[in-house]
Amino acid sequence: MDIWQLIGEDIFNATGIRLRDGRASIGGGDINQAVRLQGEGRDFFVKTNTARGLAMFEAEVAGLRELAASNTVRVPEPICCGVANGHAYLVMEFLNFSRSGDAALLGRQLAAMHRVSRKDFGWDRDNTIGSTPQINTSHNDWVAFWRERRLRFQFDLARDNGCSGNLSRHGEELLDGLDSFFSDYRPQPALLHGDLWSGNHGYLRDGAPVIFDPAVYYGDREADIAMTELFGGFSADFYAGYREAWPLDAGYGVRKHLYNLYHVLNHFNMFGGSYQGQAQQMCERLLAELH
Numbered sequence: 001m002d003i004w005q006l007i008g009e010d011i012f013n014a015t016g017i018r019l020r021d022g023r024a025s026i027g028g029g030d031i032n033q034a035v036r037l038q039g040e041g042r043d044f045f046v047k048t049n050t051a052r053g054l055a056m057f058e059a060e061v062a063g064l065r066e067l068a069a070s071n072t073v074r075v076p077e078p079i080c081c082g083v084a085n086g087h088a089y090l091v092m093e094f095l096n097f098s099r100s101g102d103a104a105l106l107g108r109q110l111a112a113m114h115r116v117s118r119k120d121f122g123w124d125r126d127n128t129i130g131s132t133p134q135i136n137t138s139h140n141d142w143v144a145f146w147r148e149r150r151l152r153f154q155f156d157l158a159r160d161n162g163c164s165g166n167l168s169r170h171g172e173e174l175l176d177g178l179d180s181f182f183s184d185y186r187p188q189p190a191l192l193h194g195d196l197w198s199g200n201h202g203y204l205r206d207g208a209p210v211i212f213d214p215a216v217y218y219g220d221r222e223a224d225i226a227m228t229e230l231f232g233g234f235s236a237d238f239y240a241g242y243r244e245a246w247p248l249d250a251g252y253g254v255r256k257h258l259y260n261l262y263h264v265l266n267h268f269n270m271f272g273g274s275y276q277g278q279a280q281q282m283c284e285r286l287l288a289e290l291h
């Protein structure tokens with residue numbers, strides 16, 4: 001059987017729905033191939049990758065379920081995942097996105113999602129950020145979590161990937177001084193999307209917000225908001241809705257660079273190029289706060 005027949009069987013087993021012939025490629029994904037499949041009365045969105053991508057898809061399913069259980073922001077319903085003919089696949093419900101929607105509602109719903117808490121920072125399982133492993137081993141100290149599981153992990157990878165000695169040195173200095181950014185701020189573990197750039201949100205035809213492609217863990221809610229600013233694309237209404245529901249601490253304006261440094265380092269580690277210069281500038285800016 002070819003891969004699409006095998007995936008069709010799996011969808012049938014999970015939903016009782018038979019696929020119609022034909023499928024359409026969908027652009028926009030950074031990491032995986034995306035395809036729309038038509039079923040009787042219902043369409044499916046399928047991402048495929050090499051077989052090694054299965055763990056990544058399993059973690060995505062778990063993340064979508066964790067977010068769905070919060071009953072706050074809509075996420076696509078995962079249907080099944082597996083390996084067929086040497087390719088990993090993830091099937092979820094197909095959602096019809098429109099150009100715009102209720103951004104203020106997204107802000108309020110995200111704030112409600114961030115109210116979902118638990119005892120420690122981290123999560124029950126590791127996942128990936130883009131194609132890079134993201135380690136979520138729990139920790140009760142947020143600063144230690146951010147230093148060891150997030151920034152140091154990416155700085156170590158950057159060194160392996162041949163980053164400049166300057167970036168490495170500045171990184172060490174920053175990690176040593178991390179406590180200073182939290183002298184009067186004690187974040188609580190908040191349920192995070194974890195990869196909330198503008199390409200990972202959308203709106204249904206009725207304006208309802210949707211977030212997808214998460215890298216879930218429990219952390220400082222500022223990390224999610226910071227990432228919405230990294231590549232632009234979220235409207236003023238979104239921020240107004242969020243702040244109305246849950247105002248941000250005054251120190252967010254500085255810490256957001258600490259949080260986005262993680263993603264910029266990750267981009268350097270995935271794509272190289274000018275992200276190194278951007279990471280360097282962010283380090284210098286943050287170090288200036290320490291001196």
Ligand code: ADP
Pocket residue numbers: 026027028029030031032033034045047076092093094095096199200212213
């Ligand atoms: P990747 O993991 O490769 O980054 P994404 O999950 O971001 O892929 O999906 C790629 C694109 O497919 C998104 O930008 C979005 O436009 C579209 N998309 C994502 N999920 C769905 C869905 N459930 N239904 C329809 N389109 C989707």
